[in-house]
Structures are given as C-alpha cells and as structure tokens.
Amino acid sequence: MYFFYGQETLTAVEWILRAVIAFFFLLVVARILGQRTISQLRLLDFVIALVIGNIIAHPLSDEELGLEGSMITTIVLVILYLISLLGILRFPSLRKLLNSSPVTVVKNGEILNKGLNKARISIDVLLEELREEKVEDVKKVALSIWEADGKLSVFLDPKYEPITPFHYQMKTESFNLPVTVIKEGKILYNNLKETNKDESWIISNLKTSYQTDVKNVILATIDSKNNLKVFLYK
Numbered sequence: 001m002y003f004f005y006g007q008e009t010l011t012a013v014e015w016i017l018r019a020v021i022a023f024f025f026l027l028v029v030a031r032i033l034g035q036r037t038i039s040q041l042r043l044l045d046f047v048i049a050l051v052i053g054n055i056i057a058h059p060l061s062d063e064e065l066g067l068e069g070s071m072i073t074t075i076v077l078v079i080l081y082l083i084s085l086l087g088i089l090r091f092p093s094l095r096k097l098l099n100s101s102p103v104t105v106v107k108n109g110e111i112l113n114k115g116l117n118k119a120r121i122s123i124d125v126l127l128e129e130l131r132e133e134k135v136e137d138v139k140k141v142a143l144s145i146w147e148a149d150g151k152l153s154v155f156l157d158p159k160y161e162p163i164t165p166f167h168y169q170m171k172t173e174s175f176n177l178p179v180t181v182i183k184e185g186k187i188l189y190n191n192l193k194e195t196n197k198d199e200s201w202i203i204s205n206l207k208t209s210y211q212t213d214v215k216n217v218i219l220a221t222i223d224s225k226n227n228l229k230v231f232l233y234k
Contacts, residue, residue, distance in 0.1 A: 022056050025071060032078055048081045102153075106144035109157070119146040130154065178229070182220035185233075195222045206230065 029052065052074050059067045105115040105126060116126065127138075129152035135141060140160040145153045165172050181192045187199060202220070205228050206212050212232060219231040 019060055021067060022060055025074075026052075026056060029074060029078055032082075048077060052077060100148040102148060103146045104143065105146050105152075106138060106141045106154075108143075109139040109141060111138060115146070121146065126152070173224075176224035178221035178223045180219065180221050181228075182214060182217045182230075184218060185215040187214055195226070197222065197226075202228070 055070045055073050055077075059070050103115050103119040105112055105119060105121070111123070111126070116123070126144075130136075130138065130141070130144070133152065133154045135154055135156070140156055141154060142157040143155040147153055179191050179195050181188055181195065181197070181202060187202060189199075192198070192202065203214065206214065206217065206220075209228070210230050210232070212230075216232055217230055218233050221229050223229070
C-alpha cells in the first residue's frame with residue numbers, strides 16, 4: 001500500500017494501482033452525488049464537480065502527493081454538498097443564494113436584451129437553442145426562459161402549436177410502453193412473463209415472420225396489441 005501515500009518515485013504497477021483506486025473511488029462519489037450532478041449542472045453542482053476533479057487529478061500525476069489526503073478532502077466536500085442540498089430544500093433564502101433565478105429572454109415574439117445580458121448569452125446562442133427546439137422564427141415564441149441549469153425553455157404562441165387529436169375531440173388509445181423481450185440476442189424472461197407470452201411463441205414468430213433465431217436479434221419488443229417488432233443485427 002506504499003503507492004497510496006506520497007513517494008519520491010512510483011513504479012508502473014504502483015501508478016496503475018493508484019489510478020484504479022482513484023477510478024473506483026470517483027465512481028462511488030458520483031453514485032453518492034446522484035443523477036442531479038450529472039444531468040443538471042447548476043452552480044453548486046458545477047463547483048463540486050470542478051473541485052473534486054481537480055483534487056483527485058493531482059495525485060494521479062504527482063508521485064509525491066498521496067491519495068489519502070485527496071480522498072479525505074473529497075469525502076468532506078461530498079458531505080458539505082449533501083448538507084447544502086438539504087439546506088436548499090428547507091431554506092428558501094439559501095436556495096436563492098445558491099441557485100440562479102430563471103431569466104426571460106423572449107416574450108411575445110420580442111427578444112429581451114436585458115434578459116440576454118442577465119443570462120450572459122448572445123443572440124447566436126439564443127438562436128442556436130431555438131433551432132435545437134425546432135423553432136426557426138423568434139416571432140413564433142410566446143415565452144422563452146433561460147433556466148438555472150443552462151437550458152432554454154420554449155413556449156410557442158398557441159396559433160403555432162401543432163394540431164393534436166385533442167383539438168378535434170378525437171378519441172385516442174391510452175399510451176402503453178412496448179415491452180422489451182429480446183435484447184442483444186438474449187430473451188428477457190421476466191419481461192416476457194409480463195406479456196403473457198412464452199419462449200416458444202417468440203421462437204415461432206421469429207422463424208415464421210423473420211426466418212431468424214434469437215441470437216440474430218439486437219432488439220425485440222411487444223406492444224399493447226401483442227405485435228412483435230424485431231430489429232436484427234446488421
């Protein structure tokens with residue numbers, strides 16, 4: 001375990017062991033921090049991710065620095081992060097301090113320059129975000145808000161909204177997510193049981209309709225009407 005502490009020199013094996021420990025330690029830390037830190041990089045999340053990455057990186061490039069201090073520091077930071085999250089949930093004033101407020105950047109088809117300045121984004125960034133939302137004309141936007149996590153929320157003027165069956169008072173079937181029964185050449189028996197089908201039914205359908213075996217299927221699903229949809233390896 002000498003590689004765990006600061007040394008004048010480290011062998012290739014000791015460098016590898018140090019990297020492996022750091023890798024799995026960061027996986028545990030990421031698991032504790034949760035999906036929020038990964039998917040929504042708000043101010044607090046950004047700071048903790050940046051600091052932890054910097055702390056762990058140094059012992060992986062400098063043999064004179066041990067992993068022990070970095071891991072202890074990281075654990076303390078994670079605890080402080082979790083305490084901050086609890087504080088945000090319980091105290092609105094702390095929430096306002098740590099989380100940025102949403103900023104309106106477009107209203108009734110007009111670009112709000114003050115909003116752009118407050119959000120610190122340019123016209124080019126705004127237009128790019130609108131294009132990603134399949135909006136080609138700012139005039140069609142009733143309201144657009146730059147959220148605290150750096151994403152743009154867009155609400156179109158009602159007259160530009162797509163027409164749906166609801167507008168014509170048409171009856172529609174309820175939504176049911178297709179059940180995956182084969183994935184990467186293997187039958188998912190627990191999922192198959194939910195559909196009230198068995199292995200022989202799957203194999204028979206594959207032979208009859210697709211002239212193939214289970215091992216050649218990358219994905220197969222069964223919908224609410226018991227239709228089997230198959231995607232083969234290409």
